[in-house]
Each structure stands twice: as structure tokens, then as C-alpha cells.
Amino acid sequence: MLRFLSGKVLSVTETSVLLDVHGLGFEVLVTGRAGRLCREGEEASLVTQLQISEAGPMLFGFESERERSFFLKLTTVKGVGGKMAMNILRAAGTDHLAAWILSADISALMKIPGVGRKTAERLCFEMRASLTGENAVVPLDGYSPRGRMADAVMEALRSLGFTQGDVGAVFRKLKTEGVLDDETVNEESLLRTALKELKRN
Structure with a gap:
């Protein structure tokens, strides 16, 4: 090879x-x-x-090997072949892609040429584990303890039956409002706040 x-x-x-x-x-x-x-x-x-x-x-x-590893992960997603994986990397780069996938930012992913809603949802669902596990291929720059807390809450919400897209939309709203940057917010209070937003929607 x-x-x-x-x-x-x-x-x-x-x-x-x-x-x-x-x-x-x-x-x-x-x-x-x-x-x-x-x-x-x-x-x-x-x-x-x-x-x-x-x-x-x-x-x-x-x-780099890091970029190659991300490419290989992309090609494991259903419907994503080598050419599409390369187009995705050209359009966004590994750091942006990792951020969008971790936050389930379907809208951002759909702006990539050739990526529709189904593919964007598959990218979020199928690649998330490889980006957050111990063997993550792209340790996202700035992925702080607060980022990991938010990720844990997002996982909890998905386990409660909320969709990837709904959870991602709520967390983008909370980030815009500064909730995720509030040092007084802990995992429990973040979960309560997110649940209120989800029920409101």
C-alpha cells in the first residue's frame, strides 16, 4: 500500500x-x-x-496522517466514498468538520457541496464516537472540560429520545446566548436548561 x-x-x-x-x-x-x-x-x-x-x-x-485518518473515518459513513470524503475535507477541513459533527450542526454540514440532510445526519451519528473516544482521530483544538461537559449532556439528551438535529439546534442557541461559557453552569443545570428549551420547541 x-x-x-x-x-x-x-x-x-x-x-x-x-x-x-x-x-x-x-x-x-x-x-x-x-x-x-x-x-x-x-x-x-x-x-x-x-x-x-x-x-x-x-x-x-x-x-498529515491526522488528515488521512479523518478521511478514512469519513469513508466508513454510509454513502460517503473516497471522492465525496475528499470534497468534504476540501470544503471544511478537519477542525471545522469535527466541531460541526460534535455539535450536530446539520445546517453547516449541508452547506458542503454534495452533502444533503441524510448524509449530514449520518456524519453526525456515525462519526461522533470516533471523535470523542479515547482513540479519537482528531482531538479538537480547544475541546475543553466545559466542552466535554456539554458533550455528556448532549449524549444524555439523545438517550432520552431527542433527535440529533434538535439537540444540536438547542446547543447552538445556548452557545449564542453565552450559557455554555458561564462558569457557574454545571452538568445538572445545563441539562435542565437544555430540557426546557427542547420542550419549548
């Missing part, structure tokens, strides 16, 4: 890079971050992932 490539950059587009590796030309579909590492005529190294599909082999390139 090709895990990385190093070579001379022959050409760069918004979506791909052509690398000359010891006389062999490799066309690599890249994320925005990976593409910015490459300059025509200069040497570059990319973390890569080779995928074989009915359409043929495709080689994807990333800035």
Missing part, C-alpha cells in the same frame, strides 16, 4: 497534484492543505491513501 509519495511537482490544480517520482508520474487527488504544500518545480512529500473502486484506482493525498 502507498502510504506516502515524495517527488518533483510537475503541476498543481485546485483538486490534484502531478508528482514525478523517479520518472513515474502519479496523479494525486489532494485536500486544500496538501495542495498548498506543493509548488510546481519543487520537491514535495504527501501522505497518501490508495483506493480501488469499480471506476478504477484513485490515489488521495494529505498534509
Whole structure:
């Protein structure tokens, strides 16, 4: 399996890079971050992932192993193949995606070209565990103890039968109102406040 490539950059587009590796030309579909590492005529190294599909082999390139890991997690979501996963990463980047998925921000995810409501909901439902568990592939910058408290409350609300979308909408409202930044708010009071908002809606 090709895990990385190093070579001379022959050409760069918004979506791909052509690398000359010891006389062999490799066309690599890249994320925005990976593409910015490459300059025509200069040497570059990319973390890569080779995928074989009915359409043929495709080689994807990333800035880092972290970005590649996020890509692989995206492709485990039903309906998300390699090309769509790459489009999603180009549109938002790992940190924004992780934030939207953790907060169940369906509206933000639906702004990504090619992502409809069902796909956005699947991203939130199927990827959330991999972003919050011990082996999370993207430890979100600024994911503080208060963020973890909010996450625990969101999980409790979902276990009570509230939908991912409704919970996410309430927490976006609470964040806008400054409730999540209030140092006096604990897990119990946050749960009560969120329940009131959900029942009101």
C-alpha cells in the first residue's frame, strides 16, 4: 500500500497534484492543505491513501496522517466514498468538520457541496464516537472540560429520545446566548436548561 509519495511537482490544480517520482508520474487527488504544500518545480512529500473502486484506482493525498485518518473515518459513513470524503475535507477541513459533527450542526454540514440532510445526519451519528473516544482521530483544538461537559449532556439528551438535529439546534442557541461559557453552569443545570428549551420547541 502507498502510504506516502515524495517527488518533483510537475503541476498543481485546485483538486490534484502531478508528482514525478523517479520518472513515474502519479496523479494525486489532494485536500486544500496538501495542495498548498506543493509548488510546481519543487520537491514535495504527501501522505497518501490508495483506493480501488469499480471506476478504477484513485490515489488521495494529505498534509498529515491526522488528515488521512479523518478521511478514512469519513469513508466508513454510509454513502460517503473516497471522492465525496475528499470534497468534504476540501470544503471544511478537519477542525471545522469535527466541531460541526460534535455539535450536530446539520445546517453547516449541508452547506458542503454534495452533502444533503441524510448524509449530514449520518456524519453526525456515525462519526461522533470516533471523535470523542479515547482513540479519537482528531482531538479538537480547544475541546475543553466545559466542552466535554456539554458533550455528556448532549449524549444524555439523545438517550432520552431527542433527535440529533434538535439537540444540536438547542446547543447552538445556548452557545449564542453565552450559557455554555458561564462558569457557574454545571452538568445538572445545563441539562435542565437544555430540557426546557427542547420542550419549548
